[in-house]
Amino acid sequence: MSREQTQQTAYTIDVVMLTPQNDQLALLLAQDEARSGWMLPWEAPDAGSTLDNTAAAIATRVTGTSPAWIEQVAAVGDGMMHPSNAPISVGFVAIVPMGTPEPRGDRFAWFGLDAAPALGERQQTIVRDAVAAVQDRMDLSPVAFRLLPPAFTLSELQQMYELLLGKRLHKASFRRALQAAWLVEPTDEWRSEGRGRPAQLYRYAPKKRRKGRRGVRFDLLAG
Amino acid sequence: MSREQTQQTAYTIDVVMLTPQNDQLALLLAQDEARSGWMLPWEAPDAGSTLDNTAAAIATRVTGTSPAWIEQVAAVGDGMMHPSNAPISVGFVAIVPMGTPEPRGDRFAWFGLDAAPALGERQQTIVRDAVAAVQDRMDLSPVAFRLLPPAFTLSELQQMYELLLGKRLHKASFRRALQAAWLVEPTDEWRSEGRGRPAQLYRYAPKKRRKGRRGVRFDLLAG
């Protein structure tokens, strides 16, 4: 993120770091001294690193821990404002385990997704696409499990899915689907959480690989 | 695609153009004189154009007609060979209506996907991702309809879907799903295609918008 060179850089890598916080997603932003505002952490790439490596390095350096998941979202191009003067930026989403300590210094801070300050046009686009990408690709990747401690209750797991997907799920259906997918196994521990019946703890233990979804769906096709 | 400047360009836009041809997907390649081989059509961007506009312009110029669908696939980065010396390339997929005439000159040619000559590492990655992107996003976009003439038989439509998705579909289920989605309406014309009972012609006429797919699926989650 150094802007020592006033030189035009070829492109930047911008990372949208998300973490569960207070039952919603929080976004990590960096201070933009030049504009006395906030921005996504970004970097001009090192020659020789792959895009993914560079993005992962940014996430790791800023949060002090490895992201649970990181994936490219899209390249966003010209005609949009960006803290750099690079003609394009490649956006990444990273999901950071909950409870990650506040990033060092006051140059970074977490913001609730709804309470985040306005960003430049290009970074705003990247954030919007990043959240959509998480929700689209969630069910192809066991991200949720890496955001939880090794032992968790099924309610916690469901809440994590709901947070990442941005919608409520049906409890019985959720558990049936979990069981059918052979993803978790029960431990012999139970946890009492205030009121109500204690919940059994489970651990992530994928056993089977299922064939992809069947059939055709014409959902949303009418456009 | 001009390589007049030996200068390093910031990035390139590479377009994977696909069209139905002989019951399989065909890929449009350009001659690479410098390497006496073939390559994806690519271009260094104009300042001021968006990525999408540049990609669409490439597709239109090369094929002489507007693509039926075009979408960004991904940016592919460092450490991979590319006809340019740009550090990254942004890949796009374009679907071109069938029956598009051969591109002008002998600098371009269509190749069946399986019969295409080997490309550089980076472009090979882009082609692989492009085909996967078509198959992933097909059911969110009415691409298939734009590849067919305004009036078509349901068998033709199904074959188009099978071609784009790369898998066989069940006839009765396909038609039921079509009907449920209110996407087509019958005309009063019929077409006799050699043997067998003539098929009724349909036209694309989306009427309803359906809610997204429901529930959670944990398919493929065990990884």
Added chain:
DNA sequence: TCAATAGTGTCTGTTAGACATTATGGA
């Protein structure tokens, strides 16, 4: 007539979602 393709009806297994019920703790 036979072969080939279009189009439809019926059955079955699966599953999402709704709802109800039991289980088990804390207040």
Added chain:
DNA sequence: TCCATAATGTCTAACAGACACTATTGA
């Protein structure tokens, strides 16, 4: 005791896929 939460069972509607059957043409 009442309340809150966990966990599970049952019912229904929707739907994918299999299969069979009818319809209508060309050879």
